[in-house]
Amino acid sequence: MQDAAVLKGTKDGYEIVLDENAGIEAIFSALKKLLNGLQAQTLSTKPQIISFDIDTGRRLWSAENRARIETIFADYADFSVHKITSNVITKEESARRLEQLSVHVIDKIIRNGQDERIQGDVLFLGKVHEGGKLLVSGNIYVLGEVSGIIQAGTPDFEDKMIIGDVHNAQQVRIGEQFEILDDTRHHIDGGTVIYVNDLHVLDYGKVEDLKQINPKFFNQIGGVING
Template sequence: MDSVVLKGRNDSLALQLRDTADFMQIIRTLKTLLGKLYEETPTGEVSYRLETGNRLLTEEQLTQIQSVFADFPRFSINGITSAVVDKDVVADMVTAKMTHRIGGVVRSGQTIDIMGDVLFLGDLHSGATLCASGNIFVMGKVSGVVQAGSHGDTRAVVVGDLQGASQVRIADVIEIVADHYDPLKPVAYLSKLHTMTHAKMSELANIRPRLFKQMEAM
C-alpha cells in the first residue's frame, strides 16, 4: 500500500498520508508523487489538503512536508485534517464547556479570567474584573466589571443582579450599568444588531434555548 495517495474530494484534491507508514517513507513518496503531478500539470496553481488519519503531525514533520512543497512553487497546502485531536486541545475544549463556581472576595485591581461559564457566588469589589469565555450567572455581589464572551462569543449572556456593577461587557460590546439598569430585566445579551439588550428571566428560554437547558441542569 502506498504511503501517500492522491484522492479527489468534490471540488478539491487531498493527499492521504498513511498513518501506519514510516514518516521518512512518506516524505520520499510525497516527493516522487508531487514531481510526477508537477510534470502532468505544467500550468496553474494547485492546492492540496493533507489527510493524516490517526497520525498527528509534529511541528518538525510539518516543516519537512512544507519543505517538499517548496520545491514545487505552484503547489500548496490548503489545510490538514486528522481523525485524532491533541490531548491539550481536548482539555481546552472540555474546560470551555464547564461551569465554574467562583466564590470569595475579588478585590480592586484583581482579575479573574475563566475558560467556560461562571456561576459567581462571591463579592466582586469596585475596580475588580470577572471575565469568562462563556456565560456569567451572578448570585453574589458585583461592584466591578463583568465580562462574558471574553474570547469573542457573541452568544454569551450575563444573568443576575447587576445593579452595583460598573460595567457589563459581552464580547466587544461595553455598557455602563448605571445608565441602563432595570431590576425587572436581569438578562444581558447581544441582539442580532450586536447591541447590548436586556430581558426578563422568563424570556431567556426563547433568547438562548440551549443555554436555558444548560441552566436547568446546573
C-alpha cells in the same frame, strides 16, 4: 500496497490523506511522488494555485514534521497547504477543551485591582468589588454581587451571555463588546440575559426569551427554562 499519500476529492476541494501507519520518510517520499504526478498533469492546463487539506489520521505530527510538509510544498509553485488536521489532540488541548465545557462554581471576593480569569462557564456566587474584574471565556450565571467589571466570552467570543442581576456593575463585556451600565436605560434583575445581537452590539432580554435569544444554548440545556 496502499500509497502513504493518497489524493481525495471533497465537496470543499482536495484532500491528501497520509497513512498513519507508514514511516515518516515513506510518507514524505510518497507525498513528493504524488505532487510530481499532479504537477505533470497541470502543466498542460492553465496555471492556478491548488490548495490542499492534509489529513494525518490518528497520528499527531510534531511541529518539525508539519514544517517539513510545508517545505515540500514550497517546491511546487502551483500547490499550497490550506490546513493540516488530525483525528487526535494533545493531552494539553484535551484538558483545555474539557475545562471550556465545565461549569465552575466560584464563591469568592474579587477586590479592587484584582482580576479573576476562568476558562469555561461560571456560576458566580461571590462578590466583585468596584475596580475588580471577573473575566470568563464562557457564559456567566450571576447569583452573587457585581460592582466591578464582568466579561463573558473573553477574549472575543460574542456568542456567550451574562445571565443574572448585574445592575450595579461598572461595566459589562461580552467578547469585544462592552457597555457602561446605566440602570435608567435597562431594567436589570435576576432574570436578565445580556448578549450580543445580530448588529454586534450588547442587547438585553429575559430568561424566558432564551429560545429566541440563543437557540443553540437553549437546546443544549434541554429546551427547558424553570421560572
